[in-house]
Structures are given as structure tokens and as C-alpha cells.
Amino acid sequence: MDALLAWLGETALAEWMRLSRWGYAAINTLHVLGISLLIGTIVALDLRLLGCRRQLPPGELGRLLQPLAVAGLLLAMATGSLLFLADPGGYAESWLFRLKLVLIALAVANALWLGLGPGLAGATPRRLRLAGMLSLLLWPAVLLAGRFLAFVDD
Numbered sequence: 001m002d003a004l005l006a007w008l009g010e011t012a013l014a015e016w017m018r019l020s021r022w023g024y025a026a027i028n029t030l031h032v033l034g035i036s037l038l039i040g041t042i043v044a045l046d047l048r049l050l051g052c053r054r055q056l057p058p059g060e061l062g063r064l065l066q067p068l069a070v071a072g073l074l075l076a077m078a079t080g081s082l083l084f085l086a087d088p089g090g091y092a093e094s095w096l097f098r099l100k101l102v103l104i105a106l107a108v109a110n111a112l113w114l115g116l117g118p119g120l121a122g123a124t125p126r127r128l129r130l131a132g133m134l135s136l137l138l139w140p141a142v143l144l145a146g147r148f149l150a151f152v153d154d
């Protein structure tokens, strides 16, 4: 594992991430753009799952908001991996970075559990509320862990 992390840190892309000030800034900005798209859409959907605006059919709302949330997540994952390249060894050792990855995995699992199970249109209101509550706790927790990475030494 250490050898893999060391090799990743020596690739040309990792070197570019460390040396290019504007390159790093651009990737970081795209990361924030992906996060905004993800959080902005998922919070609206979660509020509906929790019971707000009951006149909006959850399946219909999901058809509009879920593709945008997935696009935001994919953008955040791609750009997050590039940010990681700037210091693979350091991030891999960081408890906060590891916590962030665990929270992402739990949040994605929660979404898949509903999506691949009953689905937004077929789930009971109780099941929708549970998924919405977990999502509303997990995604902002990922955001906090990401933001605090720059300020927590370990």
C-alpha cells in the first residue's frame, strides 16, 4: 500500500497538482462546483422524502433531481481524486480523510438501498423518511469533513 501511495505521488499528474497553482485552484473550484450540485439537489429531494410539499410526487421529483445529484457526485469524486494526488501518503494517514471516505460510502449505500430497493415511487412514507433523514445527516457531514481537512493537523 505504501509503495502504491508513493508511486501515485510521483506521477506527472501528482507533480502537476503540487506545482501548478492555477491548476490546483481550477480542480478545487470544480470540486466545489460538484459538491454544490450534489448538496443543492439532494437537500431538496431529502426534504420531500421527509414529508415537505406532499403534493409533489417523489418519483417525478427524483427524475429531475437525481441525475443532477449523481452528476455532482461524479464530478466531486473525479476532482477529489486529483486533489488526493497532491499528497497521497498524507491524506491516506489522515483520520479525517478516512472518515470522509467512510461517510461517502454510507451516503451512497443509503441512496442505493432505496434506489435499487423499492425506489422513490414505490417506497412507503416511513421508508422515504428514513432514507431522507440519513441522507440529510450524511451528505452535510461529508461536506464538513472535506472543509475541515485543510484545518485539522494529524
Ligand code: HEM
Binding pocket: 028, 031, 032, 035, 038, 039, 073, 076, 077, 078, 079, 080, 081, 083, 084, 091, 104, 139, 142, 143, 144, 145, 146, 147, 148, 149, 150
Ligand atoms: C471520492 C470522493 C472524494 C475525494 C477523494 C475527495 C478528496 C478531497 C481532497 C483531497 C480535498 C482537499 C483537502 C485539503 O484542503 O487538504 C477535498 C476538499 C473538499 N472536499 Fe472532497 N473529496 C471527495 C468527495 C467529496 C464530496 C462528495 C464532498 C461533499 C459532499 C466533498 C467536500 C469537500 C469540501 C467541502 C472540501 C473543501 C474545499 C475547499 O474548501 O476548498 N468532497 N476533497
